[in-house]
Amino acid sequence: MPNLIEVSGLTKHFIERQTILDRLLSESARPVRAVDGVDFDIRPGECFGLVGESGCGKTTVARLILRIYQPTNGQTSFCGVSINSLSQREMRPYYRQMQVIFQDPTSSMDPRMRVIEIIREPLDIFHIGNVQARKERVYELLELTGLSTGHADRYPHEFSGGQQQRIAIARALALGPKFVVCDEPVSALDVSVQGQILNLLMDLQEKLNLSYLFITHDLAVAKHICDRIAVMYLGKIVEIGDSRQVFQNPKHPYTQALLSAIPNPEPNQNVERIILQGLLPDPRNPPAGCRFHTRCSVSEERCYVEEPVLKTLSNGQSVACHLA
Amino acid sequence: MGRVNTHTLLNVKNLEVEFLTDRGVVKALNKVDLVVRRGETVGLVGESGAGKSVLGRSIMQLLSHPGRVCGGEIFWNGEDLLKRSDKLMCELRSGSIAMIFQDPMTALNPLKKIKDQLLEAILLHQNVRRKQAREIIIRRLQDVELPQPEKMMENYPHQLSGGMRQRVVIALALVNDPELIIADEPTTSLDVTIQAQILGLLKSLQQENNLSIIMITHNMAVVAETCSRVNVMYAGRIVESGETVTLFKKPVHPYTQALLRSIIRLDNESRRLETIPGVMPDLINVPSGCAFHPRCSESFSLCVEKNPDLLGIDHNHLAACHLRGDYAKLN
Numbered sequence: 001m002p003n004l005i006e007v008s009g010l011t012k013h014f015i016e017r018q019t020i021l022d023r024l025l026s027e028s029a030r031p032v033r034a035v036d037g038v039d040f041d042i043r044p045g046e047c048f049g050l051v052g053e054s055g056c057g058k059t060t061v062a063r064l065i066l067r068i069y070q071p072t073n074g075q076t077s078f079c080g081v082s083i084n085s086l087s088q089r090e091m092r093p094y095y096r097q098m099q100v101i102f103q104d105p106t107s108s109m110d111p112r113m114r115v116i117e118i119i120r121e122p123l124d125i126f127h128i129g130n131v132q133a134r135k136e137r138v139y140e141l142l143e144l145t146g147l148s149t150g151h152a153d154r155y156p157h158e159f160s161g162g163q164q165q166r167i168a169i170a171r172a173l174a175l176g177p178k179f180v181v182c183d184e185p186v187s188a189l190d191v192s193v194q195g196q197i198l199n200l201l202m203d204l205q206e207k208l209n210l211s212y213l214f215i216t217h218d219l220a221v222a223k224h225i226c227d228r229i230a231v232m233y234l235g236k237i238v239e240i241g242d243s244r245q246v247f248q249n250p251k252h253p254y255t256q257a258l259l260s261a262i263p264n265p266e267p268n269q270n271v272e273r274i275i276l277q278g279l280l281p282d283p284r285n286p287p288a289g290c291r292f293h294t295r296c297s298v299s300e301e302r303c304y305v306e307e308p309v310l311k312t313l314s315n316g317q318s319v320a321c322h323l324a
Numbered sequence: 325m326g327r328v329n330t331h332t333l334l335n336v337k338n339l340e341v342e343f344l345t346d347r348g349v350v351k352a353l354n355k356v357d358l359v360v361r362r363g364e365t366v367g368l369v370g371e372s373g374a375g376k377s378v379l380g381r382s383i384m385q386l387l388s389h390p391g392r393v394c395g396g397e398i399f400w401n402g403e404d405l406l407k408r409s410d411k412l413m414c415e416l417r418s419g420s421i422a423m424i425f426q427d428p429m430t431a432l433n434p435l436k437k438i439k440d441q442l443l444e445a446i447l448l449h450q451n452v453r454r455k456q457a458r459e460i461i462i463r464r465l466q467d468v469e470l471p472q473p474e475k476m477m478e479n480y481p482h483q484l485s486g487g488m489r490q491r492v493v494i495a496l497a498l499v500n501d502p503e504l505i506i507a508d509e510p511t512t513s514l515d516v517t518i519q520a521q522i523l524g525l526l527k528s529l530q531q532e533n534n535l536s537i538i539m540i541t542h543n544m545a546v547v548a549e550t551c552s553r554v555n556v557m558y559a560g561r562i563v564e565s566g567e568t569v570t571l572f573k574k575p576v577h578p579y580t581q582a583l584l585r586s587i588i589r590l591d592n593e594s595r596r597l598e599t600i601p602g603v604m605p606d607l608i609n610v611p612s613g614c615a616f617h618p619r620c621s622e623s624f625s626l627c628v629e630k631n632p633d634l635l636g637i638d639h640n641h642l643a644a645c646h647l648r649g650d651y652a653k654l655n
Contacts, residue, residue, distance in 0.1 A: 053515040053518075190372055202595070261517045265545040265589060
């Protein structure tokens with residue numbers, strides 16, 4: 001089966017606005033290299049995870065795929081069609097196919113709209129069906145996401161965080177998309193509710209044959225829901241592979257450090273931790289060679305000068321490290 | 325976990341807090357007991373709305389209007405804090421008791437340099453000259469492992485990353501050599517790598533200074549890593565309390581059991597995740613009897629009628645459930 005999404009060499013540099021003072025001092029603007037040459041593909045019906053620390057470019061990748069940002073370089077194709085050069089008008093049919101669920105449901109919904117209006121809005125924008133058909137579709141979506149039709153006339157603030165996230169999911173599914181970006185969909189929720197939303201997302205994926213791009217910084221969540229994952233560091237993918245394999249046998253020192261930083265829910269087990277020293281380098285001025293070398297415990301001479309490329313190992317896992 | 329001795333630093337007894345709102349009285353804390361000994365870390369866990377933060381804030385007497393303490397006592401080294409005047413309370417706050425908040429961006433003043441914020445706290449509580457205060461600042465910034473403290477303290481909060489800001493907040497809590505730190509979700513807004521750094525830092529600072537910490541969190545794994553004892557809160561009450569190891573190995577209250585089951589573990593094999601059905605009740609309208617009964621799979625007629633007291637199950641292990649311990653024996 002062909003890939004649903006193919007991303008190659010995707011790059012986004014943000015140029016900061018210069019003040020007059022900067023120009024007078026002739027300091028040339030250094031772009032923020034948010035995403036710096038990323039390649040991956042997402043297969044139909046797959047949940048593809050993107051993990052990494054905040055500021056590594058996860059959300060920017062998602063926004064580039066959704067065409068919220070225009071890439072500086074690189075290609076994105078959706079169902080075999082390159083979508084980068086399409087105009088807004090030409091993009092319209094594709095926007096129907098790709099939707100997004102955000103982290104914070106309270107800020108992603110208009111507090112003055114009723115639930116029915118929130119979920120109906122995509123249908124209104126795309127002029128789908130008549131008034132009655134749209135209403136029925138909203139009721140159908142409410143039931144699909146575990147809410148009831150009685151909720152339709154209420155406002156978002158009347159719901160708990162978990163229920164608000166269900167409303168956001170219902171809205172994302174209104175147009176019957178093939179591909180949904182889930183940007184930290186459970187990070188703002190309590191553990192007891194996280195499970196409910198993840199179960200719902202997995203059920204919907206099966207029922208509607210959805211593909212997800214699942215962005216999270218919680219590795220246990222990523223391992224649970226994702227079929228494959230990519231680990232990002234400073235705008236680059238450092239490791240990519242089957243999520244079970246990556247978790248059982250992480251190859252990149254960064255992945256190893258990330259995994260060992262997860263707190264252990266068993267008391268009195270003193271695990272050896274690889275604590276990353278220092279801070280995430282400035283993405284305006286990334287380190288030469290391997291970007292991780294400033295915080296890596298096993299780096300050697302070569303890592304300071306030569307940038308490692310993503311190479312595929314025999315088990316299908318890919319890793320960008322000289323020592324792997 | 326530090327040298328825990330038997331000296332009781334903080335003893336909260338029967339604390340009751342309510343918020344008078346337009347919709348009615350919110351019973352945020354209902355007869356809560358909490359003991360913190362010198363040198364130990366005590367956890368407060370539960371879902372949002374359980375009353376964890378309210379308990380932390382009531383100890384500091386930082387409840388905002390319309391919240392008020394309407395019953396109980398808070399003993400600090402034997403003295404009831406609720407009887408202290410506002411002025412004397414001010415001396416205690418960020419002096420002997422300090423607080424670390426969840427969001428370091430809102431806990432710091434965006435218009436003041438790091439240096440000035442730390443200086444303000446020191447000059448308020450200690451009779452030192454500016455030069456000495458500066459030395460304290462540098463020492464504390466070094467303690468929290470901030471690189472180049474002399475340079476760093478000239479920055480404004482927005483110039484630092486989230487993890488660095490949280491370190492500044494911790495330094496701010498430490499400048500007056502507190503005996504107790506109330507850490508309200510100190511790592512919730514941080515990445516796992518930074519979380520590991522900050523938790524490690526708190527642990528080592530605690531050992532060096534023989535600090536007591538109240539760790540407020542919703543993350544059971546953070547509790548397992550840091551706390552020697554833990555209190556599980558639900559709907560404004562403590563429903564189970566005990567040594568961390570016992571509570572994790574042999575949880576007694578159905579709510580604690582459900583919380584532990586719903587942790588998403590790395591070694592989780594089953595596809596379906598365990599959840600707790602329903603949501604935390606609205607505290608204006610707490611269910612009759614045991615507040616957890618509508619979500620409890622084991623509830624029976626008595627649970628609807630009578631709220632169980634917090635009773636001993638075992639040594640240092642208390643639970644409030646009709647099915648357990650002394651209750652089970654009585655029935």
